[in-house]
Amino acid sequence: MYVSVSRLRVEPDHSAELIDAFRSRAHLVEAFDGVEGIEVWQSSTDPSEVLMVSHWRDRAAFSAYMESREHRLSHDRIDHALAETIVLERLEHLTGYEVVAR
Amino acid sequence: MYVSVSRLRVEPDHSAELIDAFRSRAHLVEAFDGVEGIEVWQSSTDPSEVLMVSHWRDRAAFSAYMESREHRLSHDRIDHALAETIVLERLEHLTGYEVVAR
Numbered sequence: 001m002y003v004s005v006s007r008l009r010v011e012p013d014h015s016a017e018l019i020d021a022f023r024s025r026a027h028l029v030e031a032f033d034g035v036e037g038i039e040v041w042q043s044s045t046d047p048s049e050v051l052m053v054s055h056w057r058d059r060a061a062f063s064a065y066m067e068s069r070e071h072r073l074s075h076d077r078i079d080h081a082l083a084e085t086i087v088l089e090r091l092e093h094l095t096g097y098e099v100v101a102r
Numbered sequence: 103m104y105v106s107v108s109r110l111r112v113e114p115d116h117s118a119e120l121i122d123a124f125r126s127r128a129h130l131v132e133a134f135d136g137v138e139g140i141e142v143w144q145s146s147t148d149p150s151e152v153l154m155v156s157h158w159r160d161r162a163a164f165s166a167y168m169e170s171r172e173h174r175l176s177h178d179r180i181d182h183a184l185a186e187t188i189v190l191e192r193l194e195h196l197t198g199y200e201v202v203a204r
Contacts, residue, residue, distance in 0.1 A: 003143055022203045041105055041199035044161065051199065059146065097143035097153065101124045 001036065001099040002059040006052040015042065015050050017082055022052075026077055028070040029054070034061025059096065103138065103201040104161045108154040117144065117152050119184055124154075128179055130172040131156070136163025161198065 010018055022040050029035055034057040043049035056062040065071055075083075112120055124142050131137055136159040145151035158164040167173055177185075 002146075003141075019202045038204065039105075039201050040203040042202045044104075044198040044200060050202075096146040098146060099141050100121045100144045100152075101142040102140065 002056045002062055003097040003099060004052075004054045004056065004062050005095045005097065007093040007095075008050045008052070009048055010050060012047045014082070015047055018050060021078060021082060026074065028074050029065065032061075032065050032068065032070055034058070035065065055099070059098075062096070104158045104164055105199040105201055106154075106156045106158065106164050107197045107199065109195040109197075110152045110154070111150055112152060114149045116184070117149055120152060123180060123184060128176065130176050131167065134163075134167050134170065134172055136160070137167065157201070161200075164198070 008018070019040060019042070029038060036055040036057060038052070038054045041051040041053055043051075054062070056065075110120070121142060121144070131140060138157040138159060140154070140156045143153040143155055145153075156164070158167075
């Protein structure tokens with residue numbers, strides 16, 4: 001199993017907006033082959049740190065999603081003003097992990 | 103829901119040993135009130151980065167476990183030589199997150 005972690009840095013008021021946007025998302029990714037769960041984590045000590053964490057069958061499934069129409073559509077649905085804020089404020093960092101034990 | 107992330111930095115050969123030790127653990131934590139899953143992640147790009155990720159009902163459940171006999175017993179079971187290696191090599195960093203959306 002593969003985990004993708006995308007680390008966003010957003011101002012506290014915008015992080016609430018970002019979380020709301022995620023909660024009302026179209027859930028296109030959940031229908032994609034190989035996805036096993038998506039969560040949004042907010043740091044207990046620093047609300048500006050928000051992580052998007054997704055579990056996949058393997059790295060190939062994640063890569064296929066990243067190149068898919070569904071991924072593009074998900075991003076197109078984000079409110080334009082919010083997207084610009086995130087882009088301006090974020091220090092995005094995408095990391096991948098293998099789940100080696102559970 | 104609360105997530106605890108413990109980041110360990112171990113030499114590649116010792117990371118395999120650490121993962122084996124986790125796989126053969128006593129599973130004491132799984133019986134603890136409030137735990138909802140434990141995973142070990144190994145970075146795809148840097149095998150020396152190993153994360154222990156655990157999900158909890160809430161932060162209070164995690165705190166109760168950290169102070170428990172079960173937690174102490176789990177650590178006492180780790181091979182002494184391995185434990186010393188991890189202690190010497192690690193740059194441990196413990197962070198907590200609220201799961202704000204799924």
